[in-house]
Amino acid sequence: MNVGGQHIAYVESPGRADARTVVFVHGNSSSARTWLPLLQQDFGTRFRCLALDLPGHGRSEPARDDAGYSLPGYAAVLTGFAQEIGVTGAVFVGWSLGGQIVMEAAPGLPDAGGFVVFGAPPVATPADMAEAFLPNPAMGALFTDQVSEDEARLAAASFTAPDSSLDLAEFVADILATDGRARAGLGASAGAGRFADELAIVSALRRPMAVLHGAEEQLVSLDYLRELDFPALWRGEVQVIPGAGHAPHQETPEAFAALLNEFMTDVGA
Secondary structure, three states: EOOOEEOEEEOOOOOOOOEEEEEEOOOOOHHHHHHHHHHOOOOHHHHHHEOOOOOOOOOOOOOOOOOOOHHHHHHHHHHHHHHOOOOOOOEEEOOOOOHHHHHHHHHHHHOEEEEEEEOOOOOOOOOHHHEEEEEOHHHHHHOOOOOHHHHHHHHHHHHOOOOOOOOOOOHHHHHHHHHHHHHHHHHHHHHOOOOOHHHHHHHHOOOOOOEEEEOOOEEEEEHHHHHOOOOOOOHHHHEEEEOOOHHHHHHOOHHHHHHHHHHHHHHHH
């Protein structure tokens, strides 16, 4: 698909073309294939699921300039992608960086049916990040140009519960395949505060937003998330998924899909 003059690759589930649309946005140094456990199962048949590769990730071409490797740059790609799809009432699901992108893009998605974010605490300024995120040495590799295989494996291990048996090979491969400029550019732009006030955005939402969280998350603070209070928060609280870390869509796909199904039912009603 051509979005703003750039080739953006995406994966589509076998769901009916007239089914409700769900757009999935992956995380930093990941790709659309991270969503396959959902797209290839019942959820992907029930709904029309589209998972895009961000610029410099997966099969999408690199960003044309460094400004594209920032939250505003990615949000512009997401809103452009939604316009190209041309549907109303779509639900947007974002994991980690993808969740921050969904929040950044939300004001430009007035026809959205709802939003789901996880591994993505809304923040207003760079100063909020120390409270929103847990200290983890693996995080550094996700914001640097060059990443070794050992560093990629350490970063991938931080995506799961500490004692998880999940195969990390796909996480590692995606990290190593990502354009290093994407990581470095994101780190520089976020550190300089080049992102929207996400707390203000979620406070102004008129459509529901679900905030999910793996009970054994290693990167995001549950205490921080539980302090959130905004009118659109689905069920009025963070939905905690047992047995999962930062990537419940991979670690506990059945429980994750069940929550998504419940959310889709609620926003459909």
